[in-house]
Amino acid sequence: MNYSKLLFLFLICVLQSCTSQTKINGVSFVAAGIPVTDKHVNPVVQVNANYATVMPFGFIKDLKHPEIIHNTDRQWFGESREGVKQYANSLEAKGIRIMIKPQIWVWRGEFTGYIKMETEDDWKKLEATYSSFILEYADLAQEINADIFCIGTELEQFVANRPEYWNALILEIKKIYKGKLTYAANWDEFKRTPFWSQLDYIGVDAYFPVSDSKTPTVEECLLGWEVHKPIIKEVSDKHKKPILFTEYGYRSVDYAGKEPWKSERSMNIVNLEAQNNTTKALFETFWKEDWFAGGFIWKWFIEHDTVGGENDSQFTPQNKPVEMIIKSHFEEQK
Template sequence: MKTQKLLFLLLILLQLSCNSQSKKINGVSFVASRDSISSEHINPVLKAQSNYVALMPFGFIKELSSPKITHNTDRQWFGETKNGLLQYAEKFKKEGVKIMVKPHIWVWKGEFTGNIKMDSEENWKILEDSYTEFILTYAKAAEDLNAEILCIGTELEQFVINRPDYWRKLIEKIEKPTKEI
């Protein structure tokens, strides 16, 4: 009898847990444009019944072994910068679309970012400092616009494998309120 009651209780808890799950994410990646966006850009996302959009500010490196990330400059498309991210997010939020901020690195010549790997300890440290500046810029922006999701470390396989302690510390730093950063 005790086993039946326990099983019944577990089934009720499972049912309650399943019923309390949040709404399904129907998301799209929104490609940055050269300029600010308008309803003309947002309407296709709404027509696709998307309730989330991934906005991707970009940082750039010259090659897989280059440690310096260039980001948030006047030479980038508007949508790849912090101001672009903020403008896009404001427009989407007005339409009820939730935001995932997904900062991304682009390696010139289109090489896979998962293969970014430094050839010296000095260059690893430069990359870590550069990536920290890059990601904290967008973590602060994500916090300011109250984004639902912040993605860090997109496709950075070798960076994560080779520098796990850095990533643990970076995650702790991002989890702190940005006033402390």
């Protein structure tokens, strides 16, 4: 083989390695009241995940209340700064990379996208307390060298009503944290989020409706994605940023693809095939696209041996047939 041909093959290999990108194959690692050990982390490794979201929480009394309580001894260990650090360090020790994704819990589980103050004074108070919450964990993200930091989760009214605050907050975060940034916009919010150009990923909590069927087939779900996929790509192209599914997943219930965001416990008719097929269609639709960075499955509990199972109707894939689908898919992405 002559020198020119060798050089040509070398350049092809370099170009392929430069253009190929390992997908983010992550799990949303749910906080608990105890520290984690290898027993809790090993199942994440065994499902072939390469990332995990660790989620500190702040708490707010109602949708119009301006004070966020966070990092107190009254909340679970895994929701606090100390716990997030311990969880992240334990995951990183096993080769799992980290996104820190602070979230707000409104009393009685009301939707955070509706948080909206009634007076300018309350808006200022909310901004101050939110900055305290977020900058606390931006500092931790820098301390532990987290790969990604999420600046907020499903806060559409807050973002829409206070754009100048969010622009300033992003600048403050960047003074503290030097890694990659995203924001977790709800599936029906991301098209209007105003600050994507300032972040590294367009984050989407991807609970898009894809089928009205009781047990949707993979083919039905693929057709359902044909409505949403061009819009998602259009936003990616507009801002020249990759899409990251900051959350995605389906419950193991009837009509899993109809309104995937619903978590009501009254929906309790177990349908494992519906969860399998919706998950397969999502993987098939997005993971091969170069403008798609990957995502984080919702949700993964630390006590793997005692959660999920074939009688469970909730989101977790653990100890259900879909866990093997995810494991196999993640293996293919290595």
